[in-house]
Amino acid sequence: xxxxxxxxxxxxxxxxxxxxxxxxxxxxxxxxxxxxxxxxxxxxxxxxxxxxxxxxxxxxxxxxxxxxxxxxxxxxxxxxxxxxxxxxxxxxxxxxxxxxxxxxxxxxxxxxxxxxxxxxxxxxxxxxxxxxxxxxxxxxxxxxxxxxxxxxxxxxxxxxxxxxxxxxxxxxxxxxxxxxxxxxxxxxxxxxxxxxxxxxxxxxxxxxxxxxxxxxxxxxxxxxxxxxxxxxxxxxxxxxxxxxxxxxxxxxxxxxxxxxxxxxxxxxxxxxxxxxx
Numbered sequence: 001x002x003x004x005x006x007x008x009x010x011x012x013x014x015x016x017x018x019x020x021x022x023x024x025x026x027x028x029x030x031x032x033x034x035x036x037x038x039x040x041x042x043x044x045x046x047x048x049x050x051x052x053x054x055x056x057x058x059x060x061x062x063x064x065x066x067x068x069x070x071x072x073x074x075x076x077x078x079x080x081x082x083x084x085x086x087x088x089x090x091x092x093x094x095x096x097x098x099x100x101x102x103x104x105x106x107x108x109x110x111x112x113x114x115x116x117x118x119x120x121x122x123x124x125x126x127x128x129x130x131x132x133x134x135x136x137x138x139x140x141x142x143x144x145x146x147x148x149x150x151x152x153x154x155x156x157x158x159x160x161x162x163x164x165x166x167x168x169x170x171x172x173x174x175x176x177x178x179x180x181x182x183x184x185x186x187x188x189x190x191x192x193x194x195x196x197x198x199x200x201x202x203x204x205x206x207x208x209x210x211x212x213x214x215x216x217x218x219x220x221x222x223x224x225x226x227x228x229x230x231x232x233x234x235x236x237x238x239x240x241x242x243x244x245x246x247x248x249x250x251x252x253x254x255x256x257x258x259x260x261x262x263x264x265x266x267x268x269x270x271x272x273x274x275x276x277x
Contacts, residue, residue, distance in 0.1 A: 036087045037067075037115055039107045039237055039256075041077040041127065041212040043137045044098050049073055049123040052097060056121045059093060060086070066116040070127045074137060076100070077127035077212055079256075081115045107210055107237040128212050132189040133220055141218030141229030144205065146242040149232055150249055158203045158230075159196075163188055163214045164255075172252025172264075174207065185213055189220065198225040209254060211235035240264065 046052060049071040056069065063086045069078030076098055080090060094100035144152055153160050153174065160177045162169050169179045180191040196204075204226055206214040214231040221229045232239060236254045243250075253264045 033083065033112075035081040035111045035113070035115060036084050037079065037081040037109045037111060038087055038091065039079045039109075039210045040094070040100060040105050041075065041210065042098055042100050042105050043075040043127075043140075043215070046071065046073055046075065046098065053121045053123045055097070056093070060090065060119065060121075063089075065090065066114060066119050068116070068118075068120040068122065070122050070124045072124045072127045075127050079116075079210075081111065107234055107241060109237070109241075128216055129186060130189070130216055130220065131186040133223075135216055135220045135223065137216045137219050139219050139222065140215045141206075141222060141231050143233040144230050145233050146239040149205075149207075149239060149243070150247065152205055152230060153249065155203070158205050159201045161204055161206045163206050163208045163217045168209070168255040171255045172250065175249050175251055177207075185217075188213075188217055192221060192224060196226075198227065201226065203228045203230070205230040205232075207232040207236060207239075209235050209256065210237050 053071050056071075063082065065080060065082040065086050067078060067080035069076060069080060076094070080087070082090070091100065091102050091106065095102070100106070152158060153176065160174060162173050162177045162179050163185070165185065166179070166181055166183055169177075173179065180188060180195075182188055182191055204221060206217055206221075206229070208214040208217075211232065211234050214235065218229045218231045234241075236250065237256075239248075239250065240254060
């Protein structure tokens with residue numbers, strides 16, 4: 001009797017998306033078009049988020065761009081998709097307006113299907129909600145590049161902490177990571193105050209999907225008195241992009257907030273080109 005081969009979670013997620021697309025009757029993308037997906041954020045002071053939102057709406061309302069960008073006084077956070085040329089224009093405008101770096105601040109992937117149904121530019125109070133504590137995200141922990149991450153988390157003195165929500169950690173995580181079992185990011189405050197001790201947990205390394213949550217969480221932990229706080233630069237997505245699968249410490253898939261639902265190393269084998277800047 002032959003063994004049943006387990007199907008990879010990424011393929012299951014893509015098939016489920018296609019089935020939903022057929023059921024909804026939504027139009028598929030143009031034949032042969034590959035969507036460049038860019039996930040990005042930057043904490044930076046923005047004097048007038050509403051005015052900046054209106055500039056982006058005017059510049060891209062009729063293009064093949066989809067996804068959501070949040071703009072607040074503390075910075076910008078978005079995951080957008082479109083053609084290579086459109087993404088090039090978007091990243092160029094972000095570089096001009098807020099100093100976003102394509103090399104340092106953007107995680108690329110791609111999709112044969114349209115990953116988002118709509119295009120939204122939204123002005124918000126925060127780009128990542130952290131309601132239970134006031135946090136200054138400009139005073140965050142130490143960045144750790146993906147290439148240095150394996151060495152850090154191999155240190156037995158380091159507490160490895162997943163800052164994502166429960167449904168995300170169930171899909172995949174790093175080997176040895178602690179799952180806080182939270183349902184919303186704001187619950188992270190309660191978890192830390194009830195379960196962690198700055199005197200005992202002297203070194204803490206944190207990670208999240210794209211880097212934004214763990215960066216803000218690291219600023220909170222420093223405020224709470226934790227001495228050495230590290231966070232993965234660019235998050236899981238950048239790790240999957242930069243670290244070869246053969247040496248990866250990642251287990252499972254990474255939940256993403258688009259119609260692919262989950263991605264793995266195979267989605268980051270080469271960087272899509274988003275046009276010149």
